[in-house]
Amino acid sequence: MTWRIVPREEKFFELFDLQASHGYEAARIFKELVAGWNLDSPHFERLRDIEHEADIATHEIIDKLNRTFVTPFDREDIHELAGETDSIIDLIHSLSSRMQVYRVEKTTPELIEMADILSQAADNVRKAVAYLRQYENAERRILDYCIEINRLENAGDRLLLAALGKLFQKTGDTLEIVKWKEIYEVAEMAIDKCEHVANIIEGIVVKQG
Amino acid sequence: MTWRIVPREEKFFELFDLQASHGYEAARIFKELVAGWNLDSPHFERLRDIEHEADIATHEIIDKLNRTFVTPFDREDIHELAGETDSIIDLIHSLSSRMQVYRVEKTTPELIEMADILSQAADNVRKAVAYLRQYENAERRILDYCIEINRLENAGDRLLLAALGKLFQKTGDTLEIVKWKEIYEVAEMAIDKCEHVANIIEGIVVKQG
Amino acid sequence: MTWRIVPREEKFFELFDLQASHGYEAARIFKELVAGWNLDSPHFERLRDIEHEADIATHEIIDKLNRTFVTPFDREDIHELAGETDSIIDLIHSLSSRMQVYRVEKTTPELIEMADILSQAADNVRKAVAYLRQYENAERRILDYCIEINRLENAGDRLLLAALGKLFQKTGDTLEIVKWKEIYEVAEMAIDKCEHVANIIEGIVVKQG
Incomplete structure (x- = not known):
């Protein structure tokens, strides 16, 4: 008979x-929503559900x-780590709600590109987190995901600044500018949150290393 | 003669x-200010004073x-806990200053309702904090206050989204939209801060339990 | 031969x-940029460089x-301390980029004054940080810099509220209001970050004292 001195904390990794x-699912759904923009899309409901499920997971952690x-x-x-990952999902959900409330009629190439970057960043977050339970053998791999998130x-x-530049120079309607300024900024904040999560993961790996 | 080994930290509880x-006083005054909106109300001065007194208490903690x-x-x-409670008051004070600077002429039913929710949330924060000094016998009670704050x-x-929806669809004047968008958002941020405080309290109680 | 038991952590102080x-350099350059406003100023490039260098220093810490x-x-x-000092620089850089993207044509007396206050606050942050390595003999001096930052x-x-009041009452063009509201708010956030840094420094000194 053997004794396990340190309890297995596998449950933490499962929740992460x-x-x-x-997070990745929310980003992927948002990318689809933006690509085929439609105010009656079932994706709004789906994002609400993901946000709710993520809240429960965060609370459990x-x-x-x-x-x-x-x-x-x-x-x-x-x-x-738990709080910032949850924030990615909150921001995506809140962005979709706002676009619905603002009755946004069509999407823009800039937002489609931002949603694509966001979805890639969230995918890299997911992969980095998956390797956390075996960080001793995966330090290099985890740090590579983090570097890629930084690049994204x-x-x-840069995309945000370009989108705002175009918005302020080409749009005549101030109300449209107000709406889209917020949409682009929140999209960039969601990408930024992925980088925060990457920084936390980097810190964890370096400390243990 | 008896010796007290652990110094009584009653002073912390008094400051909390x-x-x-x-926090509750600021929310209550703000609710009154909004209900009887008037740019010359003495409540603006009162909120400034509360904010100042709260700053001193935070610094003392x-x-x-x-x-x-x-x-x-x-x-x-x-x-x-100290920082986030202080933020509730900062947000309420900052909101009232902005509404004064924007020369807001009349209030809206949505803001009256948000101010009411904020005042209820701040009241529940106050009650939960009051029981912290005897958390061993009041865990259930404290957690009930926190659940109520979450509900609020x-x-x-939901009220914020409804208010923004109405604002964007019924208001013709973009400048009014810009002003009221900020007012509603900051009011919701203040309610949100009450939830942050509730989460911190919940964490304290669960850890000690 | 003598042994040093605690390794010298001089490197931390050098990085701080x-x-x-x-931080001070960014604030000084921004002040110059605002005083002689010109969309082709080489100062934009300089601020980008400082932001990049500061990122590297933060990462190193x-x-x-x-x-x-x-x-x-x-x-x-x-x-x-590292994160908040970096945020001062991020905010200054982000503000200059936004003003460039918005194609701001001329500056205002209020922004010139805010940039001056920011530059003074960042200068006091720099001085307080410089004395951190000898805080035992410089507690009073460090706290005086912090008090000055609070005053600034x-x-x-107050300047922000005055600037917003003038903006909303004297400007007819809503788009101009939207742009300048953000410019003033971000300038104030940068000053506010200096106060956050001062609060952290104060905490360090008091704890060690």
Whole structure:
């Protein structure tokens, strides 16, 4: 008979995976929504559901964190990782709700491109998180995902400035400018959140290394 | 003669109470201000005073935290609780200043309802904080206040979307839209801050439990 | 032969100094840019460079923090100090990019004054940070810089409200209002970040004291 001294904290990794999968799913659905823009799309409802499921997963992580003595990483890092991953999903859901409320009639090439970058960034977050449970053998691989997320965030930044430039110079209707300025900014904030998550993951890996 | 080994940290609880009371007072005054909207209301001055008093209380908590070795809860939780409670008051004060600067002429039913929700949420924060000093016997009660704050925040969220929907569809004047979009958003941020505080309190209670 | 038990963490202080110098440099360049406003100014490029250099310094601090066992201050404080100082520079750079993208044609007396306050605040941050390595003998001096930063932040706050009041009452063009509202708000956020940094420094000094 053997004793396990440190309890297996596999459950944390399962919950991280679940959250990161929700994040990618939300980004993927949003990309589809934007590509085939339609105010009656069932994708709005789907994003609401994902946001709700992600909230439950986040709450479960925080609750588990508060009740667990030995954790796989620093408590603070777990707290931040859960909160920031949840924020990616919140931002995507909130963006889709706003576009619906604003009765946005058609999409733009810039938003389609931003949604594509967001979906790639969320995919890389998901992959990096999946390797966290075996970080000892996957440090290089995890850091590569993080570098790719950084690259995507820089692309998102440049795209935002280009989109705003075009918006302010080509749009005559101030109300349209107000709406689209917010849409582009929130899309970029969601990409930015993916980079925050990448920074947290990088910190976890480097500390353990 | 008896010795107290752990110093009584009652002072922390008194300061938390004071902050949470300022929070409720600010929300209550704001609700009154909005219900009887008037650009010359003495309530603007009152909110400025509360914000100032709350700043002093927050500074006192942080200072005490930095100078105290044994604290009633995790240092980080105390720091966050103080900062986020202060943010509720900052947001309410900043919202009232903006409405004054924008020379808002009349209020809306949506803002009256948001101010009511905010005042209820701040009241529940105050009650939850008051029970923190005896959390061992009041865990269920504290968590019930937190659940109620969550419910109010969801109501605030839905109200914001409804208010924005009406604003964008019924208002012809873009400048009015710009002003009211910000007013509604900041009001919702203040309600959201009450939920952040509830989450911190929940974490404190669960960890100690 | 003598042994040094605690490794000298001089490198941390050098990196803090570097970051704080970048912060002051960015604020100084921005002040010059605003005073002699010109969409083709080489200062835009210079701000981009400083932002990039500051990013590298921040990354170096976080990396060093993750790899170092004994740190001169609480890990959390180092993390926050590095992140918030970097945010000052990010905000200044982002503000200049936005003004370029919005094709802002001329500056305003209010922005010139805000840029001056920002530059003074960033200068005080730099001085306070420079004394951190000898905080035992410089507590009073460091706290005086922090008090001055608080005073400047209050002045910035009042200036923002005055600038917005004038903007909303004197400007007929809603698009101009939308642009300048954001410009003033981001300038105030940069000043506000200097105050956050001052609060962190204050906490470090008081804890060690």
